[in-house]
Amino acid sequence: MKKYRKSMISLCLAISFAIIQLSGCGSAETPGSLDSIDPTKYVTLGEYRGLKTEGEDTSVSDGDVERSIQSVLAEKGNLEEVKGRPAKMGDTVNIDYEGFKDGVAFDKGTGNNDLKLGSGTFIAGFEEGVVGMEVGEEKDLSLTFPEHYHNEELAGEDVVFHVKVNRISEDKIPELTDDFVKSLGNGVQTVDEYREYIREQLTEQKESSAKANLEAELMKQAVDNASCDIDKLPQWLVSQNSAEFRQSTESFVNQYGMTLDDYLAQTGSDEETFNREAEEYGLEKAKSDLVVLSIAKAEGLEVTDKELEEYYSEYASNYNTTAEQIKKAIPEDELKTYLLQQEVMDFLYENAEISASR
Numbered sequence: 486m487k488k489y490r491k492s493m494i495s496l497c498l499a500i501s502f503a504i505i506q507l508s509g510c511g512s513a514e515t516p517g518s519l520d521s522i523d524p525t526k527y528v529t530l531g532e533y534r535g536l537k538t539e540g541e542d543t544s545v546s547d548g549d550v551e552r553s554i555q556s557v558l559a560e561k562g563n564l565e566e567v568k569g570r571p572a573k574m575g576d577t578v579n580i581d582y583e584g585f586k587d588g589v590a591f592d593k594g595t596g597n598n599d600l601k602l603g604s605g606t607f608i609a610g611f612e613e614g615v616v617g618m619e620v621g622e623e624k625d626l627s628l629t630f631p632e633h634y635h636n637e638e639l640a641g642e643d644v645v646f647h648v649k650v651n652r653i654s655e656d657k658i659p660e661l662t663d664d665f666v667k668s669l670g671n672g673v674q675t676v677d678e679y680r681e682y683i684r685e686q687l688t689e690q691k692e693s694s695a696k697a698n699l700e701a702e703l704m705k706q707a708v709d710n711a712s713c714d715i716d717k718l719p720q721w722l723v724s725q726n727s728a729e730f731r732q733s734t735e736s737f738v739n740q741y742g743m744t745l746d747d748y749l750a751q752t753g754s755d756e757e758t759f760n761r762e763a764e765e766y767g768l769e770k771a772k773s774d775l776v777v778l779s780i781a782k783a784e785g786l787e788v789t790d791k792e793l794e795e796y797y798s799e800y801a802s803n804y805n806t807t808a809e810q811i812k813k814a815i816p817e818d819e820l821k822t823y824l825l826q827q828e829v830m831d832f833l834y835e836n837a838e839i840s841a842s843r
Contacts, residue, residue, distance in 0.1 A: 518818050524778035527718055531710030534836045536703050541695035542842040545687045553683050564654040571619045572653050574603040579652040585645045623649045700830040703837050711776045718771045727767030777829045788824045
């Protein structure tokens with residue numbers, strides 16, 4: 486089975502590909518699939534072999550290794566309550582607080598929180614004001630909300646927070662020892678082996694990221710080098726891609742509790758501008774799709790039914806489900822299109838002239 490970029494396919498599993506199928510406005514063309522298209526009717530390939538680009542530096546320094554190890558140690562740390570000293574930056578404090586504006590408690594200004602000092606969770610000056618307080622101490626903090634605070638009633642307003650510290654805790658970071666690295670369960674037995682293991686992991690990540698970036702750059706060059714009559718692209722494909730743009734944007738903003746209208750208002754845009762952007766995306770994506778198909782046709786690249794079934798079976802096993810369930814998340818034509826794009830990008834990479842990074 487060919488090696489495709491599994492991380493991206495995994496990402497596909499997490500989202501829905503139920504793209505709205507739209508017919509072209511004023512066009513007699515009906516929605517179809519990319520398999521049914523002869524791409525050479527719409528695009529003429531330019532240069533795509535021997536494309537030139539510069540490689541990325543994938544070296545891993547000792548500092549990179551140590552920072553990664555410190556991050557792991559921090560993740561494995563525990564909070565321990567401390568006594569006999571005041572709070573300092575980096576501590577986690579349990580506090581009661583109540584906010585007042587003009588002497589009156591304001592809405593949602595009262596609570597009890599575990600607050601990591603220095604995290605920037607509260608407005609400027611709050612966490613700094615808690616530094617130096619001891620357990621049981623109470624204090625008034627005179628602060629000002631930011632001018633562009635999301636609550637317009639508080640934006641730019643002077644307030645007072647009454648704060649009481651209930652508990653002070655600090656992170657206890659484990660030591661990097663042979664016993665610690667053994668406990669991680671990755672087969673490493675010593676600290677030296679663990680450093681080498683981390684270096685190999687970081688190198689693999691950098692090389693994978695660099696290859697993905699280079700392939701995206703080479704794909705862009707290939708698309709830019711190709712020519713087509715934008716007005717003659719299959720309207721159903723343009724509309725489908727535009728619908729995908731809209732749906733993806735709506736899904737993204739919904740995660741933050743916003744509607745598309747809310748998002749457009751906050752970014753200073755409007756429906757007309759958004760629709761124009763969606764149409765431009767639809768056209769660009771349609772050209773890119775057709776260039777991929779044209780290169781695949783010219784070079785005899787394909788994704789077989791057997792390969793599709795192997796991937797469905799593999800991912801069903803990984804996610805402890807059935808191949809049929811995976812197919813509901815990623816229909817065959819969409820997975821095939823994605824995998825074919827990966828084959829084309831790998832082809833461009835293997836046939837490119839990549840210079841060493843400066």
